[in-house]
Amino acid sequence: MTKIYSPKKLIEVALPLDEINAACAHEKQPGIGAHPRGLHLWWARRPLPAARAVIFAQMVNDPGYQQDGGFKYGVNKKEAEIKREKLFQIIRDLVKWENTNNEEVLNRAREAIKDSWRETCHLNRNHPQAAELFNPEKLPAFHDPFAGGGAIPLEAQRLGLESYASDLNPVAVMINKAMIEIPPKFVGQAPVGPIPEGKKKQKLIEDWSGAKGLAEDVRRYGHWMREEALKRIGHLYPNVKITDEITSERPDLKPYAGEELTVIAWIWARTVKSPNPAFNHVDVPLASSFVLSSKKGKEAYVQPVVQGDKYYFNVKVGKLPAQAKTGTKVARGPNFRCVVSGVPLDGKHIKGEGMAGRMGMKLMAIVAEGRKGRVYLSPTQEIEHIAKSAAPTWGPETAIPHDKRSMFTPLYGLTKFVDLFTPRQLVALTTFSDLVQEAHKKVVADAKSAGIKDNGLGVDDGGTGASAYADALAVYLAFAVDRLTDYNSSISTWKASGEQVMQTYKRQAIPMTWDFPESNIMGVKSICWLKAIKYTADNLNACTKLNSLIPGIVLQTNASTQTISANKVISTDPPYYDNIGYADLSDFFYVWLRRSLKSIYSNLFSTMAVPKAEELVATPYRHGNKEKAETFFLNGMTQAIHNLAENSHPAFPVSIYYAFKQAETREGSTSSTGWETFLEAVIHSGFSIDGTWPMRTELANRMIAAGNNALASSVVLICKKREIEAESISRREFQRELREKMPEALEAMVGGETGSTPIAPVDLAQAAIGPGMAIYSKYGAVLNQDGSKMSVHDALILINRAITDYLNPNSGNFDADTLFCDDWFSQFGWSEGQFGVADTLSRAKGTSVEGVRDAGVIEAGGGKVRLLKWSEYPQDWDPKTDDRIPIWEACHQLIRALNQQGESDAGALLARMPERGEPIRQLAYHLYTLCERKKWAEDARAYNELIGSWHAIVAASHDVGHKGSQAKLDLDF
Template structure:
């Protein structure tokens, strides 16, 4: 297929990266509502807006492609068209535009326009009918679908989407997001309204999957009421008695009332190692604080009486001499004898089956917030009455890094739940099947045709519809298990439950929370409501499919657009973790998807995660991962649609990001695997999803949490070149690519300096990877590591003031800064350097950028510059001075004031920005964090500064200023 005309896509040239990164970070905030992630928990999902932007840029032609093909489009026209595409991306990545059809249609129209252009270019290709149908977009495939962000956004953009994964939990999540909703788009709800609710208007809009979502809510309500009838006696209310009020006057307002219990707080116990207290069950508690909210503080006091103790809830701040807790980082302490109990002792007790639990406090619903109560014997006895009929016996993995409970005798998944939690979860799981039967009957009664085929058989009638409803109810039950297990803890700050999967591990927890499924805080129905709300951001617009397939052998990528977020090394053991949910999904949904839930646990042998405990050693695990990943990527290279690049997300571990660079262990090896698989790498875009704000310093959190690799299949007849030729091409081609990335002559928000080194790898690796090999002088093949060294050197040379049209004063200042920073240096050295650069110490002093005297020369910091500086009245204005005056104005007065200053010297704008990039790179190398932050913030604010400069009426004075 070497004769295919494949225009470069936007993602291979330029992106409004900062806009994407800011929106991606915003989406990760907890206040983002009606989010697809609420369907079910998955680990390390990419932000949905990131996937949306990357896919769009992967699908549309870069406007500069006509020049490549010899068309009469000049550079300026291409830049104007590119800016229109940037604006579409800026609108797409705003979460509030997720369902904005005007914005989405503009994106879809741009995709179609590019596709028809590509089809026209290839209209005479022998496979034109198969590959280039101008009336049908190619389908999309994600072979590592995971939490489904990328397939869902492909569907939103109008593509038939295929999501595949080995993990049945991931497959189930993707079915719920992309496969099931389009099947029943426009379907009116068939379930009966909950008692007391009004019948919706006959003209109710049931477009998309709104009707299905409403039925999930209605049958979820039925399940809750039915569950309460069966197990409500295990969750009794608590009556506030006169005796309680006598002991706690703050309860007077509730005297005689029965309060609904939100949660029971338990402490695990082990026997005291002190022989004098060998019968004492010592509580293991991190903190006895129940509420740290100002004015509503509460805590638990272990009241010791002889050789026994009991718990009492106290209101107010915990006194300084009270027992803060019994467990610290080094181990536990017996509250009776103060005997130390090292974790080794606690582990031995747990493994011997001698770990128990004691009720520590009760949390109830009050009119004005939480009501904390001391434990009662009645509540303890009710909890002990729970007798589950079933308990998951599947063993937890022997993975001490991520699974801590086996160290303490909690060896099976069933051990992670109290008997009452097991009763609740099995009850709701079983009710999923009853809801299924009820929904099928109601659908038939409502007139929905029935073909007798379920979802697994491709059915679309009443049977399949009833099963669809039960799928979401099964997911709701599985999702609720994250909040209903004995590894959950109480958040004393927010006064609510802290769910199990705060991170990708199952830790050991000492004092834990047992929620009521029927209260107002974290009840089972809250999971149903979350799923109901998630439907608001699910497109349900194009038939799509979710499949259980191995990425290394799948045929589903054939002639499809491919984007994926593969697992990275041993960062997350998805299969081990998802067993926690699989046990509940299997119980609820096995009769609907028997093949998907046919195994007792999630398949693990083929999972591409380098887990040493599974493969015998770290080396064998790494070999397994890289061999499997190379096969999977090779499969993509061979089968993906030849007119489109493939985008691959590479997720960095925190340990790999330090000092503004990445270690070679993962990143370099992954690049090697991609190249060995047959890809050339045309772009590398750093996607920042975890930062807290726009102000980026340097250090471990400064780098992107992911890099998107943009890949094309390497030509089969690719030749080898010499190291000298590779370096020559870097010198010739890198400057234009870097100019585009930093926003030169375009309107895009420039890439922040902290991201430039990673983004610039793309055009450099595009040169390196398009050849069969780059040969060193001795005939050996150049490694990716050595190529990266040369690419970074080319970036540094481009950004150096000596490489551009910088004035002599600026060249002197840059070199002096490199040597001395803001410190003073010898006059003699300064004199020699200034003469070499074509200026003088007196000259730069007159320019107002250095201080000279006493045989010393020192650069002035921006904070020392003139406050009322005006470049129109300055007789000598080096770029160095202009850049630092911009920083001073930005820091002291903000973007608008900086824009006013830039409007007075628009011809210096591009040079100011390039100098800022150079100085950031220099500061990063020297680990000058504060200085680096200043230059990074100037670049990050550049687009707003330029916009502000327009507003003051100087748009006509641009003279090369870029927007």
């Protein structure tokens, strides 16, 4: 027997998407406490609940009837549903944030995985490779070849799998080592560092299970580093004294008279020479805002005071002047005005000054810590002098990549990473970087004194002794330096509404900033070293409470050539075409990690910058043009995924995440170069796409999505190796199969009243491609009439057309009034049109303008016709008393009720017309698609929100119906 019998996995049949999506949304919110993502910044991480649920469902067998060639087994449908529900309940419990480290829940999941594995091993007990592939006593290992931020391999480890992670990017490799490789080496290790003065003495018996001891030593040595740094650079971070001179100008500061306040931050503005010839010796400020605090009752702002050819800054409190909100900025982009002469400073002048090295900085304000919050003070020459007296002896001279999509500072002369930091920031960061190595030596000595043996092997060489333990601690201390770096560059910003410092990477780019805060990292509040240490230790514990005993292996390797995947379970989140240039972005951190850790990980940090030539991203500036970049991406991704198809364990499907909004509209259908290119790579690699699952893994309010209907989901592709002898079919046969199978698949996706939450319209266009691609990709080829192979692009056009046909009101049993409104909306939107046009259209649809007007959905008069907006519909409308109700009217009345009154009232309205629920839902999908293609974002939002709330509306309508039935029963009784 050579055939491998692989029972269908749960992920190929069904998932409790509602609970997974809810858990993903919750996990993305701030304020949930310590989280593995807090160890080190990485971009576009998958939420832990999604990764956990996908891996679990990928490994457990579906309990329903199974049929695969030579074997059949299974249970009856009802019994299968009961068993499937038990697996669903495991997933529901598994994805809850509070159960992340719940041993009872995790053990149930692990046992279910083991049960399925033993069943699969039994089916393949006679296979020639049974000993190698199907050992019932040992689960297969896991591998993620695009490990990135480490969420997926971390969750595989949490589920009990030996976890392998690999990535080409050294920063990603280091993050994964810190999460899954290093902690298991030091499970149960008690801390060896000296307890800081003032801290509670250690108990005689302490719980140092998991990585608690390792995390505690991060705190202890971090505290030691701060004390050492204070001795060396504490003079650069002086307190500010509230003198009588200050209180005479600011009576609000009298309660602090004579006191020295701890500075939280200094607020700076960049400067350039004035373009006015009479004042070209003056360095004038480029301030995008003079507002320091916009909190009600705590308003504070900077007021520039001009005296001849000089100026200085005063800090004021009270009502904000209008001009304070814009600073010296006068328009979008780099356009300012000279504060002295009033002449404009355009982008060309500012860029020229920057490239000539004449861009400087001037202190605008000081933020100090008061007894009841922030205190804002005017700058002094002495304080500014102290800051500028810092003399760094080292800086990261690595060039900033010239990717104009995400790296904006080179346009203004900031061409090296050293240019992104003030002198004081450079001195502080290099001091702490140096102290990482000094702490390393101290750890070795302390560990030996605590009885830990040392064979001289470092952690990168597999050691677990004193030297290796010191290496491990150095990694987490270096991560704390990186956290400081993110918040302590001249690209960070001050958020006036929250009175707080915002990090460099608010989005996936290094923008140009004009005014910026410089934090007191030697303090104890806000952005400081002690907070960075606390977050690092807390988040290390969040990674390792239970999974510390499971080994993890992390390697730097190219996904296109790696061989680690052999006979392993694969789930991965590859790069998204040209969405994020990870290598360019991570250089910012690499230069500091390299300085701190090169002696420990010499191979990983052998280059001056992150390797870029082989990074699988379609970046035109690297490859010469867009076409060459696309070819590079397609070839490289095809090879990488081909490795997975050839090497992954044959008993399991491969899951691949993809999140890319379809953005190009052509010939009435929507497509995306990135999506098409990725699908080409997957199919050419030898995979068939057997299913897709939309996961709500992105926050709708993330910065990259601001102002548009961005995709709210990742699409998880479920892939299996395609049969070598897969047959070919004709274009006509492909279209026939689409017509037969797509409606059922789409109906399952849009949900309805089946109990599942429907996929939001913003996601449907992409998620629905899955069923169509499942048809396309299972064949060796789909042949056009001329015998050529149909491309993915052409297949997507036909698949999108099938989606449009399904959603189009003309394809269903919609009333004539709705068909008229739909065509009119497509032509005119909410604008007026000529009565004659409306009359012709209404006759063609089998109705009349007068009839549609009487239905209450249009306004007609004076030779003009227009559709009524949902906000114009009457609030007292009752479908029970209306004798002419187009689905158009019912849909927009439901939108009105939802927006003006909420889900409960919308449900009550639906309860009075339940038979119209399904056509309302179908119309909403169709209108969303129409608005999206016409770029009517505001209108599209209304239809998307209706579908997003559909499950709650239906539930509310059922509650109303139940109460009504109960009331009737009570009355009868």
